[in-house]
Every structure is written in structure tokens, then in C-alpha cells.
Amino acid sequence: MNYLDMLTKLGEASAHPGGFKATAALLKKRRLPKGSHVLEVGCGAGRTACFLARQGYQVTAVDQSADMLEKAQRRAAKAGLDIRFLKADAESLPFDNESFDMVFVESVTVFTKADISLGEYWRVLKKDGRLYDREIVLFGNPGEKARRRIQRFYGIRTLLPLPEWIKLLKSNRYAGSKTVVVKRTIPFITELDQQRESDPGSILDPELLQIAVKNYRMLVRYRKHLGYAVFTGKKEDASR
Numbered sequence: 001m002n003y004l005d006m007l008t009k010l011g012e013a014s015a016h017p018g019g020f021k022a023t024a025a026l027l028k029k030r031r032l033p034k035g036s037h038v039l040e041v042g043c044g045a046g047r048t049a050c051f052l053a054r055q056g057y058q059v060t061a062v063d064q065s066a067d068m069l070e071k072a073q074r075r076a077a078k079a080g081l082d083i084r085f086l087k088a089d090a091e092s093l094p095f096d097n098e099s100f101d102m103v104f105v106e107s108v109t110v111f112t113k114a115d116i117s118l119g120e121y122w123r124v125l126k127k128d129g130r131l132y133d134r135e136i137v138l139f140g141n142p143g144e145k146a147r148r149r150i151q152r153f154y155g156i157r158t159l160l161p162l163p164e165w166i167k168l169l170k171s172n173r174y175a176g177s178k179t180v181v182v183k184r185t186i187p188f189i190t191e192l193d194q195q196r197e198s199d200p201g202s203i204l205d206p207e208l209l210q211i212a213v214k215n216y217r218m219l220v221r222y223r224k225h226l227g228y229a230v231f232t233g234k235k236e237d238a239s240r
């Protein structure tokens with residue numbers, strides 16, 4: 001079992017830094033007109049996708065995990081929300097160019113080769129479409145060994161400081177790339193989620209508990225080095 005398996009078994013539906021509270025705060029201000037087509041990449045157990053649908057957006061949500069998608073689908077069905085869910089890889093999205101008005105991502109790009117996934121998000125955005133991506137950011141220098149340890153435990157492929165993220169967005173042609181939120185620590189969040197669907201017995205699984213404890217220890221140990229930011233950028237010129 002790895003970190004992502006643990007999240008899946010627990011049905012963790014706001015498995016990103018800042019939790020659901022941070023998502024709601026970011027989306028409180030209407031970003032787009034109702035009916036706009038939003039793609040959520042790496043939707044996990046679907047809490048954010050449901051929130052976006054409740055805001056009146058037309059939502060397509062993808063994840064690479066069939067188990068997560070099943071939980072997300074059930075959550076949406078119980079809420080009577082019409083969301084299109086698909087199993088897909090962020091690095092190779094099964095959509096035509098210029099399909100979406102917004103691409104929304106929370107703690108997913110770090111698990112991918114970011115140069116490729118950011119390029120995919122750009123490709124499927126319509127002209128003037130916007131990316132919002134909340135990702136883990138490295139602060140200071142924890143040393144190479146610690147960096148590798150963090151990447152190995154979480155299964156993270158991209159662990160970068162802020163300026164490197166912005167460089168990556170710019171090289172992927174996002175105009176006006178900037179950070180709209182920057183937090184220098186990742187709070188440990190246990191949120192009430194009444195729709196949570198944990199696998200039966202998972203909470204007592206010793207292997208899972210071991211990973212949960214290690215996660216807590218990692219967040220404490222590297223609290224000065226692991227923070228997060230929300231990156232945004234616009235697809236201004238689709239012709240280039």
C-alpha cells in the first residue's frame with residue numbers, strides 16, 4: 001500500500017493542502033459564468049467536482065484511479081448531480097484541443113511529470129480559458145536526501161520551489177502566470193465529510209495506520225519546507 005492507496009481506501013475527498021475549506025474559499029468568488037465547462041483533473045473522491053457542479057458549472061472530472069472514480073460517482077449520484085466522470089491520465093487527456101473554459105486541479109500535478117501535464121491542461125483549454133492548480137511547493141533547502149525521501153513516500157514526481165513552478169507555467173505558454181495563494185506550511189487537516197466512503201475495516205488496517213502515522217510525521221518533520229500555492233494562468237493565444 002502507498003500514500004495514494006491510503007487516500008483511496010479512506011475515501012479522502014479533500015486530499016489537498018488546505019482541505020475543502022481552502023477550495024470553497026477559492027471558488028467563493030464566481031470565476032466563470034454558469035454553464036461554463038470545467039475540467040477537474042485528479043478529482044479523487046469527488047467533493048470538489050460536486051461543489052463545482054453545485055455552482056452551476058458543467059463538470060467533467062477525471063482520475064487515474066478506478067476506485068476513486070467509483071466513490072466520486074456515488075457521491076455525485078447521491079447528490080443528484082450530473083457530472084461526467086472518466087478514467088484518464090493527466091499526462092494524456094482524452095479530450096480535443098480547446099474543450100474547456102477552466103481546468104481545476106488540486107494536488108495532482110505533483111504526481112505527474114508536470115511539464116507534460118501542464119501542457120495537456122493548456123491544450124484542452126479554450127482560448128481565454130484559465131487554469132487553477134493547487135500544488136505542494138518546496139521552501140528552503142531540506143537537502144537532497146530529504147527531498148528524495150519526501151518524493152518516495154508521497155510518490156511525487158515533481159517537487160519544486162515557487163520560481164520553478166512559475167517558470168514551468170511560462171514555458172507551457174500560460175499568460176500572466178502567477179500564484180494567487182501561497183502558504184508556507186501544510187496544515188494537518190481532519191475535516192468532517194458526511195459523504196465520506198471509507199472501505200470497510202480500512203481504519204483498523206495496520207498497514208494503512210502505519211502510512212497515516214508516517215504522513216503525520218513527514219508533515220511535522222518537513223513543516224518548514226513543505227507548503228503550497230495555487231497557480232493560475234490564462235491561455236491567451238491558442239494559435240502559437
Ligand SMILES: C[S@@+](CC[C@H](N)C(=O)[O-])C[C@H]1O[C@@H](n2cnc3c(N)ncnc32)[C@H](O)[C@@H]1O
Pocket residue numbers: 004007012013014015016041042043044045046062063064065068088089090091105106107108111112
Ligand atoms: C492527493 S489526491 C487529490 C485528489 C483530489 N484532487 C482532492 O483534492 O481530494 C491525488 C489524486 O490524483 C490522482 N492522480 C495521480 N496521478 C494522476 C494522473 N497521472 N492522472 C490522473 N489522476 C492522477 C490520484 O488517483 C488521486 O486521486
